[in-house]
Amino acid sequence: MKRRSSRFARVACAAAVLAAAIAPAVWSTSASADDDQTVTWSVRPADESGPDGRAWAELELEPGETTTERMAVINLGDSAVTFSLASADGYLTESGRFNMLPSDEKSTRAGTWITLPSTVTVEPGATAVVPFLVEVPKNATPGDHAAGVAASIRSEGASEGAAVGVESRVGFRVMVRVAGDVAPGLEVHGAGEYITEWNPLNPGTVVVRYTLHNSGNVRLESSSAVEWNGRTVSGETVELLPGDDRAVELHLRDVWPLGLLSVPLSVERAVVLPDGSREHIGPVMQTVSVSAIPWPQLLVLLSLVLMVGGMAFRGRRRRRQVETLVNAAREAGRREARIEG
Structure with a gap:
């Protein structure tokens, strides 16, 4: 039983990480709610009538300016669902994928510029268009600022007697270009x-x-x-x-x-x-x-030098041995000649 609980905890943790990832385009996902029903939904930028075909929201605003954007929350499941809505600071992961801060981490930048309802209830097969306000502070610095908006549900499980919550989140990025001096670097x-x-x-x-x-x-x-x-x-x-x-x-x-x-x-x-x-x-x-x-080539060269040097040494030694034998033979011949004489 302990092994099964540990396995569930690992799966729940992995699901939370995957569900938090924000893709740079339209997305949908599915998750199991508390009543074991599967919830499938997508979130897209929208106008008053519904999704407008944008991948994400790109805004150009002056410091202190306010504008209204919209998100379409589409319930692709078979039952009504109440989604939690949130905004947060945006960032790019090491792989270049856009993401937004998790709900338990406080935003301090462009995520705080967005105001939206806390929840929305969407009937099965229906689309809810939710307006949200983007208000740029008067002291905002010029340039690009990234945030994200998302609709999420939370499901509960148990691991070793403790409750484990998994937040499944779907949304899109909101890029705000604050007017002023552009300084690429x-x-x-x-x-x-x-x-x-x-x-x-x-x-x-x-x-x-x-x-x-x-x-x-x-x-x-x-x-x-x-x-x-x-x-x-x-x-x-x-x-x-x-x-x-x-x-x-x-x-x-x-x-x-x-x-x-x-x-x-x-x-x-x-x-x-x-x-x-x-x-x-x-x-x-x-x-x-x-x-x-060129270490391999240097090793080969060193081997050749050692081989040639070894051959030369052996040649010189053989020549000395031959000279020694020749000299010994000459000396023996001279001794024999003296004895005979």
């Missing part, structure tokens, strides 16, 4: 490593590892590339919110170890505008130095 901190192939007839791999830091106040998209001997290796496009850091790794294969290598790294930058377009602002260029010591 991207810092690149890179380093390189050479991975040796110990077969001396095979070249190795240069691994370029670097961190991207959005030091500006607007959302950026970045794509990177390294070049070597006319070959280019490109990385995936990375989205960065202001203040974000992202670790990236590129592999340049089939590179011979030639000592100190200088690998050019190019990082393209583009500001993501509220209308979804991109404004390219030019690349960041950096040279990554990589120490590529």
